[in-house]
Amino acid sequence: MFCGIVAGEVPSHVVFEDEVTVAFLDRRPVFPGYALLVPKEHVETLVDLPDGLLGPLFSNGRLLAAAMERGLGAHGSFVAINNRVNQSVPQHHVHAVPRRRKDGLRGFFWPRQKYDNEIEVRDAIRGAVAELSAARGSGT
Numbered sequence: 724m725f726c727g728i729v730a731g732e733v734p735s736h737v738v739f740e741d742e743v744t745v746a747f748l749d750r751r752p753v754f755p756g757y758a759l760l761v762p763k764e765h766v767e768t769l770v771d772l773p774d775g776l777l778g779p780l781f782s783n784g785r786l787l788a789a790a791m792e793r794g795l796g797a798h799g800s801f802v803a804i805n806n807r808v809n810q811s812v813p814q815h816h817v818h819a820v821p822r823r824r825k826d827g828l829r830g831f832f833w834p835r836q837k838y839d840n841e842i843e844v845r846d847a848i849r850g851a852v853a854e855l856s857a858a859r860g861s862g863t
Contacts, residue, residue: 765814770806
């Protein structure tokens, strides 16, 4: 679906476009001005995003968040990425939602939990970061 928007084949309300990304209004917004930012190159997840797109994508996400404050009078924004789980469209996209104080949203949209063992979780993530960093350094 997003590839059709990028190609101009699917009607959308584009709010920003450059050489590598396009942002358009969500069809079912939480609040007016809710936009999705996608790379023009089809990429399914954040993990698949080429390094060369990281800077432009996040720079444009920052621009979009600032534009919501200036253009809509929003007090701030919620910027998020779903990665595989709850990713409604199998294409990487950044959600940018204008926020206002007392708008009814409360922090994140899910219940919070306590850790059974913070150290174990920390060490599992640290180990995986070390493995992935070593693999990246070796070119694999």
